[in-house]
Amino acid sequence: MNDQTMTPEERAANLKGMGCARKRVEDVRFTQGKGNYVDDIKLDGMLFGAFVRSPYAHARVVSVNKDAALAVPGVVAVLTAEDLAPLGLHWMPTLAGDKQMVLADGKVLFQGQEVAYVVAENRYIAADAAELVDVEYEELPVLTDPFEALKSDVVLREDLAGQTEGAHGPRKHHNHIFTWEQGDKDATEAVLGEADVVAEEMVYYHRTHPCPLETCGCVASMDKVTGKLTLYGTFQAPHAIRTVVSLISGLAEHNIRVISPDIGGGFGNKVGAYAGYVCSVVASIVTGQPVKWVENRMENLMSTAFARDYWMRGKIAATKAGKITGLWCHTTADHGGFDACADPTKFPAGFMNICTGSYDIPVAYLAVDGVYTNKAPGGVAYRCSFRVTEAAYFIERMIEVLAIKLNMDAAELRRINFIKAEQFPYQSALGWEYDSGDYHTAWDKALKAVDYEGLRAEQAQRIEDFKAGKTRKLLGIGLTHFTEIVGAGPVKNCDILGLGMFDSCEIRIHPTGSAIARLGTISQGQGHATTFAQIIASEIGLPADDITLEEGDTDTAPYGLGTYGSRSTPVAGAATAMAARKIRPKAQMIAAYLLEVHDNDVEWDVDRFAVKGAPERFKTMKEIAFAAYNQAIPGLEPGLEAVSYYDPPNMTYPFGAYICVMEIDVDTGEWEVRQFYALDDCGTRINPMIIEGQVHGGVTEALAIAMGQEIAYDEMGNVKTGTLMDFFIPTAWETPNYTTDHTVTPSPHHPIGAKGVGESPNVGGVPAFSNAVHDAFRPFGLVQSHMPHDHWRIWKIANGLGMHG
Template sequence: LEGRTDNHIYDWEAGDKAATDAAFAEAEVVVTQEMLYPRVHPAPMETCGSVAHMDPITGKLVIWTTTQAPHAHRTVYALVAGLPEHKIQVISPDIGGGFGNKVGIYPGYVCSIVGSIVTGKPVKWMEDRSENLMSTSFARDYHMTGSIAATRDGRMTAIKVDVLADHGAFNGVAQPTNYPAGFFHIFTGSYAYPVAHCNVKAVYTNKAPGGVAYACSFRITEAAYLVERMVDCLADELGMDPAELRLKNFLLPEQFPYMSPTGWEYDSGDYPRAMREAMRIAGYDELRTEQIEKRRAYDAGESNELMGIGISFFTEGVGAGPRKHMDILGLGMADGCELRVHPTGKAQLRLSVQSQGQGHETTFAQIVAQELGIPPEDIEVIHGDTDNTPFGLGTYGSRSTPVSGAAAAVVARRVKDKARLVAAAALECSADDLEWEQGRWFVKGDPDQGKTIQELAMAAHSNLELPEGVEGHLDATAVYDPPNLTYPFGAYICVVDVDAGTGVVKVRRFIAVDDCGPRINPMIVEGQIHGGLADGIGMALMEVIAFDEDGNNLGGTFMDYLLPTSMECPSWELGQTITPSPHHPQGLKGVGESATVGSPAAVVNAVCDALRIRHADMPLTPAATWRAMQGRPLRTDLAIE
C-alpha cells in the first residue's frame, strides 16, 4: 500500500439506483439481510509448481507448469523476461486439478524462471500443501447486504445489494477490465425484477490475495447465493412456500432473449419447467408432508431430529467472452482452434484451452465427430503446449465448451465446406449438386454417387485437379469470438436432517436439474455436476479459512481446512431439461461450475428451513448450527467470539 492513503481498491455499481430507491419507497414489503460468503480454497489434488529450463545454447526457455492458461502465461513471461514469445514454450501436462487456483502467475513460477535464466540449469519450484492453502488464490470473502422489495402477494418489484469485497494483500483477481467486480451484477438471478442496483466496494487486507479460484465464475457464485438466500428470506416474511414464490417470479420462456436491469442479455431459458421437474423428482409435496410429521414428533419430544427442505435456482453467464467488452489484461477472450485431417482420414484437433480433468480429449473429439462423421477415436486432441496449439486465454469460468467448443464446431464446418469442393472435383459435378449426410457428400438424387470424409481426405492430398482457388489438404483454422455469453441454469432441492442436540447436519437427498443445452457426453456432464455438488456441500457445511484475532490464518492444513468426502455426500439425483443456446453453433452452454454455483444456497436454505430461522452464515458446522438454534449466530470466518 506504499503511496496510498487508504485501502480502497474500487467502488463499482450497476443498475439504476434512483429507480430502485423509488421502487423500495413504494414497496408493501421489504426484507433486508446481511450475509457473509466466507473465504474458501480450491484445494486441488496437486499443488502449484513449475520446472523452468533456459537452454544456454538455443536461448529457448521451456517451462513445465501447473497452469490453466498456458498462452496467457507465455505472454506475461515474455513481457517480464524480455524474451520473444517464440523463444518461450509453456507446457501444461496433467496438473492435478485446477478449480481456478492455477490461472494466476505466482512468485514461485517467476523464481524458477529467473533461476534458470541466471544459472542456465533447470530449476524446480513446488509448493507444499500449507503454502498452497495459505498463500495461493482463494475465493469469496464477500460481505453482502441484500434487500428485496415486493407486494404482499409475493410479486418481487426490486432488489438492491451492497457488497464489501475483501481482496487480500493485493488485487490479484483476474476479472475482465470493464468489470472489476466480475459478473456479480447478474445478482437478479432468474427473476423478473423490473429494477435493480448493486454497489461493490473492494478493499485490501492483510490476507493472501484473491483470484478466480474455486469455480468463482467471475463472482456469479456469490451473486447466485445472495439472491437465493434473499428469496427464501422473503418467503419467510410472507409466509409463502419458497417454491411457489419462485414460480410466481420466474422469467418466462416467451421473455427471451431478456435484458436484465443490470445489463445482461439472457439468451434462452425455461425456468418453470426446470423447477417443476426438480419438484417432481423430489416428490416435493410428499416431502413437505413428511416434514410436518417430523416437526410434530420433535415438538412432542419423540424425536431429536429436524428436517429441512431447501430450494435454489440459478442462472449463470458463462463463455467469457465477447472481445468487444471482455478482456484479461488487455488480451481479448477469443479462442483459437486448428483441425487437420490426414490422408488416411484420421484427424488432429489443436485447442487453445487446457484440461484439468474436464474430459476435453473426449468431448472435443465428439464435437468434431458430430460435425464430420469421423469416429471420435480417430481424432487426437492436442492441448497444453504453446508450441503446438493456437492462442487462447485458457480454461476457467466454464468457458471451454461455450468458446473453444464453438471454435471446434466452426473449424469442423470449414473442413466440411472444403471437403464439398473436393467432392465436387472427385465426382465431376457442381458443388451445388451435392448433399451432406453424416460423414459423406453425395450427389442429390443419387446417394450411391458419393465420397466419405476419409476418401475426400485422401483425394485432397492426391493429384486430383481441384477447382481454382481451392488449396490441397483438408485442414482449417478458426478464431472464435462469441457474440454473447451463454446462460445455463438449474433447479436444486436439498433435504437435510439436523440433530437438534449436537447441530450435526446430514444431507439426506440432493436433487439437481441442470439445463446446459444439448449434452455432448452425458457421463462427463454428470461427473462435473457430481463434483460441483460435493463442492457446494463442503462450502455450506465445513469449508472456511478462518483467522484469529491477530490475523493469523488458521486453515493451513487439512486438519483445519475440512473437505467433504463420500461419507458426507448423498447419492445424487440428477435430471435435465434442454434449452439450446442460440449463441453457440451446437447450442451448447457449459456446465463446469453450475453445481458449485447453485448448491450452497440449497443446503443453507434447507438448514434454515429445518431450524425455522431466517439466516445463518456458512459454513454450518455443528457448532455454528447449534449456536444458530440458540439465537446466537457464529461469526464463521473468525476464530473469536
C-alpha cells in the same frame, strides 16, 4: 454391415459424436498412474526452489540474512527482493490492475507471503536451507476485518500512498481499492421506499479455497544457447502466461514456450501468476539450469488464490402478493493484501451483477467496494464463472428471506417471479442479455421429481413430533433455482490484461482420415480430449476415436485464453465446431470432383457427401481425406485443415433447479443429506456421462463449502485452517448420492447450442445445502445464519433458538 448398408442412424452412432456417453479417453492413463504432471518432469541438472515465508500477517522486514543458508552444501542461490529489483521483477502486475510483491519488499502483508527463494540441488537441501534464512521482522498492527480496515489509520499498502485513483476509479480510503456500481441507484431506492414489503439481510459468503488435488508448480528451463525459455507449469491459461512472462521479463514472446502438462484440477486456483513462477524463471536464467518449484499443501492453502469472502448486504422489495419490485445490494469484498482477483478487466467484481438471478426484477442496484486486508490475495472463481457463486448465493438467500417476510412458500415465491420463457432474450436490470431459458418447466419438473408437496407434509409432521419430544432431528428442504453466466466472453467487453477472451481450435485431417485438433484451452480434468472430439465427429463425420486432442503447448496450439469460468465449451467448443465447418466446403469440392459432379450436386449425409437424389453414389470423409493428399484437384490446394478463432457474440446462461433434503441433529449439529436432486439445463448436451460426472464433482465441492470448508484467520492474521485436517475436503463417506436430471434449452447464439456445465453444480449446490439448513430452522424463527454450516455453527443456531432446553 458396410458403408452401403448401414442406416444413417447407425453411421452416426459409429462416430460417437455429440450426445454419446463416450467413455473418457484420458482415463486410460490417469487410472493407471501414467499421467504426466509438473512434478513428474525431470530435466538434466534440474535445481529445486523453496520459499521462505512470513510467519506474520503484517510486519516490516528489517533484514534478511542469507549467509547460513548459502553455506549449506548444495545451495546455489538465495533470492530476495533486493536481487530482483535491478531486473524490475520484485513486483509483478496482477490480473486486476494492481501489483503484487514477488518477494517481500520492505514489508509483508499476509501470513505465508514469499520473503526469499532458495535454490538448491535437491528439494531436501532447499527445505533445510530455507529454515536457515534469518529474517528479522518488526510486527505491525493486523487488519483481518474489511469493515475495520476501511476505518483504520493503519496503511497496508504504503506503496500506493497518495494514490486516490486506482485501476477501477477513485479510492475512498488508503485501504480501499475500488467501488464498482451497476444499475439504477435512485430508481431502486425509490422502489424500496414505496414497496409493500422490504426484506433486508446481510449475507456472508465466507473465504474458502479451490484446493485442487495437485498444488501449483512449474519447471523453468532457460536454454542459454538458443535463448529460449521453456516453462512447464500448472497453468489454466498457458497462452496468457506466455504473454505475461514476455511482458514482465522482457524476453521476446517467440522465445518463450509454455507447456501445461496434465493438470490435477484447477478450479480457478491455477489461473493467476504466482511468485513461484517468476522466481523459478529468474533462477533458471541466472543459473542456466532448469529450476523446479512445487508448493506443498499448506503453501497452497495459505498463499495461492483464495475464493469468495464477500459481505453482501441486500434489500429486496415486493408486493404483498410476492411480486418482486426491486433489488439492492452492497458488497464489501475482502481482497487481502493485493488485488489479485482473476476477473475480466472491466469487471472488478466479476459478473456479480448477475445477482438478479432467475427472476424478472424490474429495477436493481449493485455496488461493490474492494478492500485491502492482511490476508492472502486472490479472489478467483472457484469452480464458477467470475463471482457468480456469490451472486447466486446472495439472490437465493434473499428469496428465502423474502419468503419468510411474506410468510410464503419459497418454491411458490420463485415460481411467480421467474423470467418467463417467452421473455427471452431477456434484458436484466443490471445489464445482461440472458440468451435462453425455460425456468418454469425446469422448476415444475424438479418439484414433481422430489414430491415437494409430500416433503412439506413430512416436514410438518416432523415439526409436530419435535415439539412433542418424539424426535431431536429436524428436516430441511433446500431449494435453489440458479442462473449462471459463463463463456467469457465477447472481446468487446471481456479481456484479461488487454487480451480479448476469444478462443481457438485448429483441426488437421490426416491422409488416412484420422485427425488432430489443437485448442487454446487446457483440460484440468474436464475431459476435453473426449468431448471436443465428439463435436468434431458430429460436424465432419470422422469417428471420435480417430481424433486426437492436444492442448497446452503454446508452440503448437493456437492462441486462446484458457480454461476457467466454464468457458471451454461455450468459446473453444464453438471454435471447434466452426473450424470443422470450415473444412466441410473444401471436402464438398473434393467429393464433387471425385464423383464427377458439380459442387452443388452433392449433399452432406452424416459422414459423407452423396450425390443429390443418388445416395448410393457418395464419398466418405475418410475417402475425401485421402484424396486431399493424393489428388491434384484443379483450383484446390492439397491438404485438409482449418483454424477458427471464435469471439462469442454473448455469454451463455446455463440454469438449473436443485433440491436438497437434509436431516439435522439439533443436539450435536450433525447433518445428513438424505436426498439431493440436481436438474441442469446446459443447452445441447455433448456427453451425458461427463455432464453427470461434472455435476457429481461440483455438488460435492458445494457440499464442502456450504458445510465446513473455509480459510479462517485469527485476529493476528494466522491461518487457522492450513491443513486438510481442518480444511474440509469430503471423502466418499461424507459424499451423498445425487440424482441428476436435465432439460435442454439450447443457446441460440452458440454454433451447437451448448452452454457449459462444469461450474453450475457449485453455483447451485451451495445455496441448496445452505437453504436446507435454514429451512430446517425456519419454523423456529431462523432468518439468516452464515456459512460454513459445520457442527458447531448449526448447534449455535439451535442453541440461539432455545432448543437446548
